[in-house]
Amino acid sequence: MRNMPTFRGVDYLHLESLLNEQELLVRNTARDFVEKDVLPQIRECYRDGRFPHDLIRKMGDLGFYGANLEGYGCAGMSNVEYGLLMQELERGDSGVRSFCSVQGALVMYPILTYGSEEHKQRWLPALQKGEAIGCFGLTEPGFGSNPAGMTTTARQDGADWILNGEKTWITNGTLADVALVWARSPEGIRGFLVEKGTKGYSSSDIHGKMSMRASVTSSLVLSDCRLPASAMLPGAQGLKSPLSCLTQARYGIGWGVVGAAMECYETARHYSTVRKQFDNRPIASHQLVQEKLADMITELTKAQLLALHCGRLKDQGKLEPAHVSMLKRNNVRAALDIARTSRDLLGANGIMDEYPIMRHMCNLETVKTYEGTDHIHTLVLGERVTGVAAYK
Amino acid sequence: MKILVAIKQVPSRDSQLKVSSSGRWMEDADLSAEINEPDAYALEEALQLKEKHGGEVVALCAGPARASQTIREALAKGADRAVHVEEEDLGRFDLLGVAQLLAKAAAEVKPDLILTGLQSDDLGYGQTGVILAELLGLPHSTIIMQVEKTEAGIRVKRELEDGWFQHMTMPLPAVLTIQSGINKLRYATLMGIKKAKTKEVKQLSADGLGVTAAPKVSLERVYMPQRAKQTTLLPGTAKEQAAKLAEILKFEVRVL
Ligand SMILES: Cc1cc2nc3c(=O)[nH]c(=O)nc-3n(C[C@H](O)[C@H](O)[C@H](O)COP(=O)(O)OP(=O)(O)OC[C@H]3O[C@@H](n4cnc5c(N)ncnc54)[C@H](O)[C@@H]3O)c2cc1C
Numbered sequence: 023m024r025n026m027p028t029f030r031g032v033d034y035l036h037l038e039s040l041l042n043e044q045e046l047l048v049r050n051t052a053r054d055f056v057e058k059d060v061l062p063q064i065r066e067c068y069r070d071g072r073f074p075h076d077l078i079r080k081m082g083d084l085g086f087y088g089a090n091l092e093g094y095g096c097a098g099m100s101n102v103e104y105g106l107l108m109q110e111l112e113r114g115d116s117g118v119r120s121f122c123s124v125q126g127a128l129v130m131y132p133i134l135t136y137g138s139e140e141h142k143q144r145w146l147p148a149l150q151k152g153e154a155i156g157c158f159g160l161t162e163p164g165f166g167s168n169p170a171g172m173t174t175t176a177r178q179d180g181a182d183w184i185l186n187g188e189k190t191w192i193t194n195g196t197l198a199d200v201a202l203v204w205a206r207s208p209e210g211i212r213g214f215l216v217e218k219g220t221k222g223y224s225s226s227d228i229h230g231k232m233s234m235r236a237s238v239t240s241s242l243v244l245s246d247c248r249l250p251a252s253a254m255l256p257g258a259q260g261l262k263s264p265l266s267c268l269t270q271a272r273y274g275i276g277w278g279v280v281g282a283a284m285e286c287y288e289t290a291r292h293y294s295t296v297r298k299q300f301d302n303r304p305i306a307s308h309q310l311v312q313e314k315l316a317d318m319i320t321e322l323t324k325a326q327l328l329a330l331h332c333g334r335l336k337d338q339g340k341l342e343p344a345h346v347s348m349l350k351r352n353n354v355r356a357a358l359d360i361a362r363t364s365r366d367l368l369g370a371n372g373i374m375d376e377y378p379i380m381r382h383m384c385n386l387e388t389v390k391t392y393e394g395t396d397h398i399h400t401l402v403l404g405e406r407v408t409g410v411a412a413y414k
Numbered sequence: 415m416k417i418l419v420a421i422k423q424v425p426s427r428d429s430q431l432k433v434s435s436s437g438r439w440m441e442d443a444d445l446s447a448e449i450n451e452p453d454a455y456a457l458e459e460a461l462q463l464k465e466k467h468g469g470e471v472v473a474l475c476a477g478p479a480r481a482s483q484t485i486r487e488a489l490a491k492g493a494d495r496a497v498h499v500e501e502e503d504l505g506r507f508d509l510l511g512v513a514q515l516l517a518k519a520a521a522e523v524k525p526d527l528i529l530t531g532l533q534s535d536d537l538g539y540g541q542t543g544v545i546l547a548e549l550l551g552l553p554h555s556t557i558i559m560q561v562e563k564t565e566a567g568i569r570v571k572r573e574l575e576d577g578w579f580q581h582m583t584m585p586l587p588a589v590l591t592i593q594s595g596i597n598k599l600r601y602a603t604l605m606g607i608k609k610a611k612t613k614e615v616k617q618l619s620a621d622g623l624g625v626t627a628a629p630k631v632s633l634e635r636v637y638m639p640q641r642a643k644q645t646t647l648l649p650g651t652a653k654e655q656a657a658k659l660a661e662i663l664k665f666e667v668r669v670l
Contacts, residue, residue: 028428030446038446043483047490047607055601085604097604107604 027292029057029113032284034323040330041102048103052110055084060114067236068381071229073117073197074236082152086111086122088130094146096130101341102333105277109329113281116385117237123278124193125149127271129156129202132213135266136257141215145200157198159189159242160264166191167398168413169204170261174244176205176212181251183207185214185222185244191392195225195240202255203244204264213255213263222247233384269343272393273336276349277329279357279389280322282382286357287318289377290364297369305367314363321356328352344406351399358386415469415563415586417460418525419493420516420543421453423477423484424536437635439505449484452531456592458599459561460529461492467563470494472523476515478502482615489610490602496615497523499623507620508629509537513545518623520550527568528589532557540591547589554589555582559596 031038031053038046059080067074081087085097090104099107112119130149133141148154165171174187185205195201201216201223216223228239255263294306294315305311332349335341361383365372373380390396398413405411425431425445432441449457460471473488475481476499485496499515501507507515520528528550530543540556547554559579560571567585573593574580602610620626648655664670 030426030428036444043486044607044611046483047487047602047610048604050487051602051604051607083603084601089604098608099604103604 029053029285029288032288032319032322033326034319035327037323037326037330041106045100045103045106048099049106049110051084052086052107053113055080056110056114056118060111060118064115064118064236065375065378065381068115068117069235069375071231071235073121073238077118078121078152078155080152081122082150085150086126087150087152088126088134088146091126091130091134094134094142095150096146100333101273101336102330104274105329105333108274108278109281109284111281112278113285115236115381116278116282116389117234119274119278119281120193120234120237123271123274124158125152125156127274128158128267129200131270132158132202132255132258132263132267133215136213136255136263137215138252138256140252141255145215148199154199155194155197157192157194157201157240157242158264158267159192159195159201159203160268161189161191163188163190167395169264172204172206172211174203174205176207176214176254178208179248183214183249183251183254185216185247185249187244189242189244191228192225192240192242194238195242196227197238198225201225201242203242205244210260211264213258214249214253215255216244216247216249216253220247220249233388235381235384265343268393269346272346272350273332273341275389275393276332276346276353279353279386280325280329282386282389283318283322283325283353283357283360286361286364286379286382287315287322289379290318290367291315293368293371293377311367314367318360318363322360325353325356344402347394347399347402347406350393351396351403354386354390355396358383358390361386415463415467415527416472416523416525417463417469418472418474418520418523418528419453419457419460419488420474420520420528420530420546421457421484421488422450422475422531422534423447423481424450424534427451427535431638433636433638437637438633439636447480447483449487450531450534450536452533452535452592452594454531454599455594455596456529456531456590457488457491457493458597459592460527461600462597463527463561463563464492469526472497472525474516474519474523475499476501476512476519477504485615486607486610487602489613489615490607491600492606493613495613497618498615499618499620501620505633506627506629507625508631509539509541510545510631511625511627511629513542513549514625515620515623516542516546517549518625519618520546526586528552528587530589530591532591532593543589543591550587550589552587552589553584554591555584556591557593558590559593561590 088096089099090101092098133145160169176183176185199218203214203216222245225240225242294311295304297305299305365379401412426448429445434441464471471493473493473496475485497519499519533540557573558570559573562569569583572580648658
């Protein structure tokens, strides 16, 4: 990016004063990391459609995976600290944040919450360090928004389980040493830890993405895949288990997209002060441009407040899934609007990968869809305030 | 080896500075602050020396209550404990006064080696470390780029002008002022940040140390550099103009 000053965050309402010393240190570490290790390479990665592999171990060493979990080497951060981490990572790229979300919220969290002691010992320290990579297989070709309809099956054969089915759109699928696969068993939906190399389990990457290009997205196939009884997470039963994982990840997304929005807004704000049109005046001096900036900073600040408040609620144990739906829905919408408006303000330059905006904008299209589409969260809110479910 | 590192909190680089109403300092209430850059390298050097040779790293900071953020960062990166000489208005002291505060506090720690930054990003005197050494009666060396432990003491590499370096051996205890950019700064890991909370920070005060502010040097006025836009037309043929331009870029603007 040309001549951008050092990123100092976007803080219109002195929200930084609501953060304590430790929270600021966590944010600074993450911001520094993104500045030095992510931004210098992310444009190339995005162009080439590859994940920046060198980050995997580095993020592990820094304690980024499962940062808000306790024990097994995890950093034991608060949920606000974890949120700030997600914000800074996604300021770099949604794909990097997704990697961390999947590893921590969708793989480590369920192992910690629903796994046996053996599962925890085996996987958590390795996942925490980034020595092992995990993925989360819920979505199927026929069942996205409605995972309750999943057709992947798990049937018992003696002491073993036999899995059959297909999962798709799975972040980190081909990278994963362990896949957490959700399948329908006679006793309801259960979660299975499927290790790379298991007979009957294969994965392949999905190509042609115009979004999340610096992230690996894959399909998983389970074809008479035989697993020992010990592969099943003993504590997870019913759809509420995978949904509880999604609540963790969505919470992080609610913060993450604020980071993407900050980067877009700040790029556009700065650009508007240096780009001159009509009588050699910076475009920032035109009222229509100012209106856009005023709208953006207002929405961005509201999103920051929502994220922080939800974080404080989560730390008090008061954050409910329907709250997280509001956070995810509002903040992704706001971020996407800010990305689009920022793109607009850069004119033709806005479509170039020399600036981060188009990349963030494309990424946010995925973020709008995954972890519950905007519509689905709308229906959650609708149900919450009316008591009437409108999914069907 | 017990290493004491003096760290200072300064306004973040690229801050939007405003001169305060007194005209003697800047409005810093709303400025974000960070560790003085050369001090960050001094801390890193100390941590690396400890990793190689064992011992302890103690961070020493004189500054207001808000400097606890910078102290916490040093602890998060791996300093074992810290000493905070809490003084809301360090501006009451001149550089001798600040060095006295640091010297008194340092004397209690009894370190084998003291590292400071070469200079501070805000005042830029480049003197504090040197005066500190004098007050403690210790040998010192400035603008240090490399520190190696030897049998009898240390061997250091100093930066001189014009790409020249000087290698020296020194006995311990000693004071070194460290140049920026000499090593690769580590990040504070999340585990380190968590652990920092449990580490000891000893609180001292100017009164407690018996140092009174009696400045012999005072800062009279700070002001923004006058920005004058100048246009120079270079006369002569294209060739002469190009030669002159190259000269200006090389020696005045110094971008070549
Ligand atoms: C890059 C990427 C990474 C992903 N990573 C993972 C992963 O790691 N693990 C995983 O399991 N999944 C993952 N997903 C899948 C993601 O969660 C699904 O795409 C998402 O749940 C939506 O499902 P779908 O794509 O099948 O869309 P559909 O469910 O077919 O929805 C299409 C449209 O119909 C709307 N719609 C559907 N039902 C309703 C309704 N009842 N009311 C109103 N509107 C409705 C939706 O809102 C949407 O607008 C990923 C997706 C992407 C793009």
